[in-house]
Amino acid sequence: MTCGAAQILLKSSALVPAQPLVLAGSGPLLLLISAQLHRAGVAIEAILDTTPKHQYFSALKHLPGAFRNLPLLAKGVGLLSELRRAGIRRITGASQLEAVAGNDERIGAVRFSAGGERRELPCATLLVHQGVVPNVQLTRALELQHDRDELQQCWRPRIDTWGESSRPGIFVAGDSAGIxxxxxxxxxxTLVALQAAHQLDRLSATERDAQARDAQAELGRQRAIRPFLDALYRPAREFLLPADETIVCRCEEVTAGELRRMVDDGCRGPNQTKAFCRSGMGPCRAGCAG
Incomplete structure (x- = not known):
């Protein structure tokens, strides 16, 4: 399952995954959920960090901006230190992940490459994570204009500095506008509320701007670290273009290869693909074909 799903189960129901446990992927949430599970008494077999090594160098140019948000930067360093003190293995440069079935057809191990060799670890649960992207289902349904985020390989709604979208009167704030x-x-x-009050003639532009200064400064501090994180944790190519045998819709057991064959056969959109192979039509209705 995903790290996000495991975090929800832990916080909402105090449930933890079966052990031995392996976490694999890239991004700050991978470290956070590892620490949270460790504090809950869960034994972690290993953390497989799939961040490509060359991205550490790509992110260096953004490091000065990241220092504007020292508390968040320190939190990340603190999580790494906590996991190291706990003796939890963190294997960097992991790639070619493969979940291996055990005798009962459930996962029994995870196979991966690291340090130039193929390795395998036993696990009863594999948690995966490849970053967080904005949820744009509602903004797409409203036919708002969107821009492509090339670093994180996702779409985000086009908004101005006050959060107003391409359709006047519709605002987007929070992670739906960009993580x-x-x-x-x-x-x-706060900025959205101030602009709405201004548009309703409850605040003059001068009053709005004066009240917005603290929120603008805070937003700038929080966003300053994003170029560094986005460059460092850009999804690796192997996850953007999975191998043909990779299952992309678990409910209907549809593989990436099957979807590619659908495209070759003439499918040009998710709805038509669903009609052909039911990808995204199972119990989770995750819209996998999209």
Whole structure:
């Protein structure tokens, strides 16, 4: 399952995954959920960090901006230190992940490449994570204009500095407008409220601008670290273009290869693909074909 799903189960129901446990992927949430599970008494077999090594160098040019948000930067360093003190293995440069079935057809191990060799670890649960992107289902349904985020390989709604979208009167704030975290969402929400009050003639432009200064400064601090994080944790190519045998719709057991064959046969959109192979039509209705 995903790290996000495991975090929800832990927080909402105090449930933890079966052990031995392996976490694999890239991004800050991978470290956070690892620490949270460790604090809950879960034994972690290993953390497989799939961040490509060359991205550490690509992110260096953004490091000065990241220092504007020292608390968040320190939190990340603190999580790494906590996991190291706990003796949890963190294997960097992992690639070619493969879940291996055990005798009962459930997962029994995870196979991967690291350090130039093929390795295998036993696990009863594999948690995966490849970053967080904005949820744009509602903004797409409203036919708002969107821009492509090439670093994170996702779409985000086009908004102005006050959060107003391409359709006047519709505002987008928080992570739906671009991943920046809870504190940024709070500051951005304040800006949206001030602009709405101005448009309703409850505040003059001068009053709006004066009241917005603190929120704008906070939003700037929270966003300053994003270029560094986005460059460092850009999804690796192997996850953007999975191998043919990779299952992309678990409910209907549809593989990436099957979807590619659908495209070759003439399918040009997710709805038509669903009609052909039911991808995204199972119990989770995750819209996998999209």
């Amino acid at each position: 920046a975290g809870a504190l940024a969402a709070e500051a951005f929400g």
